[in-house]
Amino acid sequence: EVQLVESGGGLVQPGGSLRLSCAASGFTFSSYAMSWVRQAPGKGLEWVSLIVGSGASTYYADSAKGRFTLSRDNSKNTVYLQMNSLRVDDTAVYYCAKGGWGSYWYFDFWGRGTQVTVSS
Amino acid sequence: EIVLTQSPGTLSLSPGERATLSCRASQSVSNSYLAWYQQKPGQAPRLLIYGASSRATGIPDRFSGSGSGTDFTLTISRLEPEDFAVYYCQQYGTSPRTFGQGTKVEIK
Numbered sequence: 001e002v003q004l005v006e007s008g009g010g011l012v013q014p015g016g017s018l019r020l021s022c023a024a025s026g027f028t029f030s031s032y033a034m035s036w037v038r039q040a041p042g043k044g045l046e047w048v049s050l051i052v053g054s055g056a057s058t059y060y061a062d063s064a065k066g067r068f069t070l071s072r073d074n075s076k077n078t079v080y081l082q083m084n085s086l087r088v089d090d091t092a093v094y095y096c097a098k099g100g101w102g103s104y105w106y107f108d109f110w111g112r113g114t115q116v117t118v119s120s
Numbered sequence: 121e122i123v124l125t126q127s128p129g130t131l132s133l134s135p136g137e138r139a140t141l142s143c144r145a146s147q148s149v150s151n152s153y154l155a156w157y158q159q160k161p162g163q164a165p166r167l168l169i170y171g172a173s174s175r176a177t178g179i180p181d182r183f184s185g186s187g188s189g190t191d192f193t194l195t196i197s198r199l200e201p202e203d204f205a206v207y208y209c210q211q212y213g214t215s216p217r218t219f220g221q222g223t224k225v226e227i228k
Contacts, residue, residue: 037165045157045165045208045219061216095164105212106155108176110164 002026002109004096009114012086020081020114022096030054030074033099035107036081038092038116048094050104051079086118122147122211124220132228139196141223143209148189153213156185156194159222160205168207169194199225 008020022034035050049070050059058070069082079096094114097107123146133139143154152172157165167176169185172192182197196203204227209220 044221045210047217047219059215100155100167100170103153103170103212105153105217106167106170106210107157107165108167108170110166112164 002098004098004109004111006094006096006111006114009094009116011117011119013120014086014088014118016086016118017082017084018086018116020083020094020096020116022079022081022111024077024079024096024098027098029077033104034072034079035097035099035104036070036079037095037097037107037110038090039095039113040089040092043092046092049081050099052104083116086116088118090116091118092116121216122149122214122218124209124211124218126207126209126220126223128223129221130224130226132226133199134228135199135201137199139194139199139203139225141194141196141207141225143187143192143194143220145190145192145211147214149192149211150213152188153211154185154187154192155210155212156183157208157210158203158205159208165208196225201227 003025005023033052036048051070055072067085072079096111098109100106100108125144127142154172156169159165173185206222
């Protein structure tokens with residue numbers, strides 16, 4: 001059974017940093033791209049970042065470029081999202097999601113999410 | 121950026137009725153790379169459909185997807201109580217990959 005468990009969310013002041021983690025199990029982790037998708041309170045879904053299975057390539061939404069860094073440790077079946085220079089509009093539930101079969105870019109399994117709140 | 125517009129915003133139906141949800145793209149979605157997700161309150165999204173019409177593993181056959189180009193549809197043939205939720209479409213053929221704003225299916 002595929003499981004994705006996020007951690008690392010919390011309350012941080014504007015300009016601060018957080019590192020989110022996503023521990024995966026139940027599939028061959030290194031064979032799949034992984035993404036983070038966020039959902040602001042009462043809003044829809046926004047893709048944030050993706051890393052391919054080998055870790056060799058990463059992709060970012062414009063809203064995350066230059067501030068967020070996505071990495072993975074295939075020996076630990078874990079992806080990490082380092083978020084710096086956080087802004088109030090980064091407040092959201094952050095979901096870890098597994099890339100689908102045949103394409104990185106749709107998401108066939110999701111974690112339960114971790115709340116990030118940016119506020120002074 | 122491809123903008124996805126979902127309609128209606130809210131659909132009020134009774135269990136057993138048919139639900140038809142629309143997702144219209146501002147430009148053609150390449151290779152029909154269109155997915156549908158279901159989200160219930162306080163839960164993560166769940167993949168229903170990918171490639172416009174392929175059902176994800178474990179998804180009941182009352183859910184079906186169709187369409188190509190700029191117009192896509194998710195149909196729920198007979199609503200079950202557990203189907204009342206918010207549904208999102210996503211295009212994943214063109215960067216940046218984008219989601220629609222969602223359609224809420226509520227109990228009438």
